Amino acid sequence: MATFGYALLLMTLVVSTYTGSAAIVGHHLKSQRLAVSARYGAFAVFGLLSCASSALVYLFVVNDYSVKYVQHYSDRSMPLFYKATSFWGGQDGSLLFWVWVMSIWGAIAIYQNRDKNKELIPYSLATLMVITVFFVTLMLFNANPFETYAAGAPTDGKGLNPLLQNPYMVIHPPMLYLGYIGWTIPFCFAIGALAHGKLDYGWIAAMRRWCLVAWVFLSVGLVLGGLWAYEELGWGGYWAWDPVENAAFMPWLTGTAFIHSVQVQERRQMYKAWNLLLIILTFLLTLLGTMMTRSGVVQSVHAFAQSNIGTYFFGFIILTCVVSFGLLIYRSKALAPQSGLESILSREFAFLVNNWILLAAAFFVTFATLFPSLFKAVSGKEVNVGPSFFNTWMIPIGLILLFLTGIGPLLSWRKSTGTTIRQQFTVPAIVGVLGCLGLVFGVGITHWKALAALSICIFVSSTIFQEFWRGTRHRMKNAGENAFDALITLVTRARRRYGGYVVHFGVVVMFLGFAGESFKKEIDQTLKVGEKITIGRYDVRLDDLKFEDDGQKTMVTAVTTAFKTGTDISLGQLTPAKWAYRKPADQTTTEVSKRMSISDDLYLVLAGYDGEARTAILQLKVNPLVNFVWLGTFFLMIGFSIAVWPERREQKAKATVRGMAPAMVGATTLALAMLTLVLAFI
Amino acid sequence: MPRSNLIKILLSATIIVGAGGYLLADTMAEPEVLTYFQPADVVIVNQKDFLGQRIRMGGHVAKDSILLKKGTLEYQFEVKPVLGMMKFPEAKDKTITVRYTGVVPDTFKDDAEVIVTGMVQPDGSFVAKELLAKCPSKYEAEQKNQGTY
Incomplete structure (x- = not known):
């Protein structure tokens, strides 16, 4: 076989x-x-x-x-x-x-x-x-x-x-790969267009849905990786700027830039060369990411060990660079823009800024990830770049991007007049400022990063709701529909636009989760059976320490109960554990136990124990708003589905074809798999 | 592109570059951002040079050296140099004592490859604030096609 x-x-x-x-x-x-x-x-x-x-x-x-x-x-x-x-x-x-x-x-x-x-x-x-x-x-x-x-x-x-x-580890790699590799196809079409010289909107039109599909798979793959880390690794977070994570994040950034800037080419025949450059960069970054994580070039706790495939990748990256950039230069005349930027108060300029920032972020993440290797090559000294370095940069970058999420879609193409700007931004700006004041004086938030993030979230959400509200009102008046029908028709008539808003809303919701990070609490505490400890709005009591064996592994479990602070109201049992597997020998895993709620997670880790003294060392964490990260991803997927769903006229004509493609692929795969099995037994 | 737009774009670019420069200066001033990595043999041989300096030290956990104070998270263990990657062969059989208090990763055990971040103490031990461990058997263990280059 x-x-x-x-x-x-x-x-x-x-x-x-x-x-x-x-x-x-x-x-x-x-x-x-x-x-x-x-x-x-x-x-x-x-x-x-x-x-x-x-x-x-x-x-x-x-x-x-x-x-x-x-x-x-x-x-x-x-x-x-x-x-x-x-x-x-x-x-x-x-x-x-x-x-x-x-x-x-x-x-x-x-x-x-x-x-x-x-x-x-x-x-x-x-x-x-x-x-x-x-x-x-x-x-x-x-x-x-x-x-x-x-x-x-x-x-x-x-x-x-x-x-x-772990189930997440089963679906995380395929999702990530589907997204990561999905960018290969648009890249191939871009090269196809460059080589042939047919550089109009054609190749992008053919690839528009593709890019969205690749993008959503990559996004979901990244989040699933975070979810796995959060559930399985026991350090209570989901993103650590590890090179392996960064490798997948870099093409996500340039890919995100691409799916925004292609819209400018579609509308205004601008940024042709820029779009080609972005898709080439995205593909190059997927290669670079693979090389980094597979070759031992970059030190990472969960990178694969060193092997010399890095050299091959390096050669292939050089080849890709030479061919792609060579073609770009060769076609540079044909790529000249047909129209120029008319005003900085235009949507195309907002997209340009969005692109710059995303590209800057991609450049920064790539640079910081490779920095230790570059530094070593230059000075011979080994240096480490910690997560705080990434955070100092990426938090402001992320906040600016979030802000643009609210600004960009509300600006008009070509040039926004003073009237439109007043019309579009008065309400959201007031809501944003009031929200900010409310957070400071009502809730008492002083942490400036969290405050900025939450205020911008409020502002952007209000811009999105305003769009839906106005559209629906308009339809209700003009077509005499009820609110629900009006909303549905509104969305189905312009799926890309409203799907995009839902995706943006998903991003806003995810940022709520990121902001929650600023308010997390953590305690390490040794507890005797029967003792209680308070963290945040919880009291946690250690009830029992259990020792079990199921043949594959030995398990130590701390049985605990969470209570509402200062009361006897039980909020349920939590059972953090340590498992020691027989195979691979002595491999231990920490089994996190958590109580999820919309406002926060109570996250317990069994860090150590003493069977004779009946004590357990618990690491207790309260992670506020963390579930909004996963919830935001859900909105992201819904928005994506709305955006890529075929338009109605198209749907009728191509329903059979569309249904057939996946069916055919599925049937072929199944048939081939069966054939392989049959062959194996002969 | 009209000239005025070019100026506006250049202006915004300047603001972005300026903000970037500020952030760079800001992060570089923070001591925790960049930490030099040193293999255990270098630290063992030149201990005095590293006094009071925050470093990341890499090595292997010596067999049967992990001690845990009962009922606490206070660990003490010996770190030995990574064989085959040594700059100072005289450190071959020497180790350095590392003390660490906190939760250890599941991969932390005998022979595991560890990276500890902290400072060398005047008594010659190493107090770690952060501990990373990688189990050598877990991922691709052997290097394939060794010596092709």
Whole structure:
């Protein structure tokens, strides 16, 4: 089976090389047959990689420990579910997962564009295939997931790190990868447009929804990573500016800039070169991020160990830079803007500022993440850049962006007149200022960062509500509809606009959660069974210390009850624990226990215990507003769904086609997976 | 682009760069932002040079050296240099005592790779305010294709 998997990878290499060449040769010879065969080549690559991925999953499921990768990341005692998902637990498998996901996206993109954007396809497809060849070559010669032990294969595996045996860890990597890799397709189309010279809005129109899809997957992936850290790592936070986190955050920043600035190109035919630059940067940052985390260039607590794939990535990044920037310069004449900026009180200028700041943020995060490595190269000394360094910079940047979220959409294109500005901003500005005063004198908040964040949140929310309110009122008057109908029609008539507002609202809600960070409380306390301690609005009593064993692990649990401060009103039981797994030997995990509520989380960690003295050392934290971060993500997803949902006329015409694409992909994947299983048993 | 707009854009750019410069100066003034990293062997050999200086020290936890004062979170353990990465071979069998009070990560145990942030004390021990640990067996353990370069 392992040999079969390896053979599949070899075949992928051959087919993708052919596909790329056929696409370009077919284009130049104007051969319809070659062009069609190249298109099918893209599907074949997807098929082959699906088989290879199924083969690897299969090897995990049947406990084939003669395969090094399987032996490293699983063992017999693991549940079937986690065995299958160990697929992306390590470096070699995650490369296969990467290229497989890319082939899925590629196949969908080629299928969607089979009848349109004919000029763009050849070079886009060729670019996609070059990237595929790069990854497959990397696996074949450097990080082969199907590598086997020459002799004396172990009978059991080393096991997957228990920290990764968590439902969030199962869906977090796929989500993140879908988003991360999703940016590859717009990049390929951008290169396709540059190479062909068809530089109008076409390639962006083809990719607009794609970018939103990639963006939302990346956003959700990032948040799920935070959720995992919050649930599993036990330090009570969700973001630590670790290089691995930053690697995924950098393309998110440039990608966010891109999805804003393409709207300017759509409306005003400006920023053409800028948009191309942004998408190229986004793709480069995904490569850079992968290189950083996979090569040991950057020190990180949860980076993969050093390997020399960094050199290959570095070479590929240089190649990408040369080709993309070369093409940009070559086409620079055609990229000149057709209209100029008319006023700084215009939406296009707000977008420009938004882009600058997002780009500055991306540059800063990249710089700060790479700083220790650069510093070492220059001075020979090793230095560390702590989270406080990131926070000092990113908090103001984040607040400015949040503020722009309120300003930008309310400005008119071209030029806003004094009247429109008064009309648009009077109410939100008053609400914002009143809210700020209320927070200072009513609630008593003096922490300036939190105060700024919360005040801006109030301001931006009021701009969004004002938009919905005015739109609905307008429809109620003009079309005589009731409020609910008016709201629904309003949103469905301009999904992109109102979907965008909902996404912005999601961001506002997330910022509430970030602001809550300023008010967190933390206590470390040794408690005897029966003793109580007060933190925030809670009293916590240690009721019992339990010692158990379930065969896979030994468990120590502190049974505690939370009360409303100063009363006997129980708010429920919390059971923080420490688990010691038998495999991998001596691996311990801290099992956090928390009581969630909309205003705060009570978060308990069992830091230590003494069985004889019946004492437990508890780390107690109160994290105010933290759940707004997850809630905001939910709004973000809703807004995204509204924005990308096909418009009604389009929907009718293409309903069948749209339904078919995913169905076809699903059916093919399933069929190939079945085939692999059948082959495995022969 | 009309000239007046260019000026406005340049003006805003100046404000942004100025704000950035201020932040940079602000963060650089904070001692906790940048901390030098030193391998354990360097600290062991040149202890005196690091007195009163906040550093990050990296090494391995010596086997069976972790002591925990009962009923507290006061840890004391020995850190030894990372073999194969030493600048001072004479530190090979030496260790440095590290004291740390607080919650330790799950990965903190014998032989784990640790990075401790804190200061060397006059008595030659190291008092850590922060402790990071990475279990060596957890991730890709061996380096593949070693010695290709």
